[in-house]
Amino acid sequence: MEVFYYLVVSAVLFALGVYGLLARRNIIRMLLSAEIIFNSALLAFLSLASLDATYVAEGGSVVILAISLSAAEVGVIVSIALMMFRMKRTLDVYELKKFKG
């Protein structure tokens, strides 16, 4: 039953991340919220993988690759934030010309 508690933590993190993604206007804060969602997914993945003795190692390899995916995405979004700050002198996504929602 321990897995259940990990899944609850993952769901709480997911909810926090979605709230942050919808409520924040600063691109770095949005990135942090999106990363919280991503990490809640990794937590759910690992806790479900731990249920099966043979699958847990394979599942772990997927998670390690997924971490590299998230690292690549963070790199790109931070460079987008840099580009935005150079062009607009602000990190507020609402300042983008037609940005809606």
Next chain:
Amino acid sequence: MEWIIWALIVVLGGLGLVLPTIDYIKETKVSPYLTLLGTATALVLVLLLTFSRRSGILFDGALRIDTISSYLALIATLGAFLVSLASVTQAKDWSTAPSLYSLLLLALLGVYFILFVNDATVLVAAWALVAVASYVLVGVKKDEASLEATTKYAIMGVASSSLLIFGLAFVLGVTKVTQLVPLTGVPDTYKLTLILGVMALIAAFGFKLGVVPFHGWLPDVYGGAHPLVVSYVSGVIKLISIGAFLRVLMPLIPAIASEWFLILAILSVITMFYGNLAALVQRNVQRMMAYSSIGHAGYFLIAFAALSFNEARTLALQGIGLHVTTYVLAKVGIFVGLAYFARKGVELTLDGMSGIGRKMPLTGTFFSLLLLSLMGMPPLIGFWSKFLYIFYSVVNVAPWLAFLGIVNSGISVGYYAIVIRYLFFAEPPELSIEEGNDPELIVLAITATLGVIIGIGFVGAIASFLS
């Protein structure tokens, strides 16, 4: 067959990694031509792969090749070749052009891996390659419009990647292997987990495909970024979601057939109506084509919904293959055509484009042929793929879905026809005219001619090839 995959990795990956180094350091301008060479080589290799009709498992179960996936890879390569042909003149003055070419090649490699994927590890790695490359691709022009588009695309993309991991967590938690194996049935205790996982995966792939309600980014990206980049993102990179639907979700359908049909049918109806109705009120043609992409995502979902019925499966698979052909030819052609108009100083609104067809008769004709193909006018390929394969596949199992699809085709005539009307039936503006050796015009000619030729004679041949 493994040597073809190795050759693709070496040609596309090698060129993709080397090109920026050569061009930025030596300050040469060879990357457009090397990219053309690379995509042409890839086209030959994938043609070999497709026509050998080999199917089987490669690299100890990491990749699997079958007819439809190699056919989709062929279409993706054709699209990439055409986009790189058009970018020879389009991206000439961009300061970041070598990066553009490098990303085109690397993203194409990732698209192949997703089309051939047979293992969740490969899926995640290839997803990283394509997704991250496409965020940069959208913003590579570094102007304000592409900044807006890339911000939205990247943030939405991270959400979509998270949903992918969530979905894989639940689905693989049920199957307990990372290989994407067929699943014929699950115990009742696992069914809810499986459905939750499948819904997360549908959302993740739906983000990339532009399925309503996950479409929020699409009008701004397809409607705001540079049309050349959009032709690649909408024409080639979109195939990853179709490939992922076929490879990741199709093996799971037998375990959840009735729920699958319900979810997909509802999503397809919402998506079709939203895309086609929103396109009707647009005045900006590029944005209109963005909404038309959403409408076409709805048609693809009809075919995916039909996959849950044994009697409809063959027809639906043929429909997906053929409609991908229609869609890629038309979207690549149309967005390259829009980029061509923009380069000639035309504003991409209906009023700005009025009368262009008279001033640039060849471009206007090919552009209209592609619009007609998307609309579903016989004898162009769009007619056969949409009506006789996708809609027909659900006629016996869910006639209402086919009916709603036909209604949507009717609605879509409204906006495709109005573009053609503005193109030809208005006073021509004072503008520079087309030149026969412009690569964009060649791209339009190739896509339109292929659409006509396949529509007239080769639809049956392709369909029997895919079955």
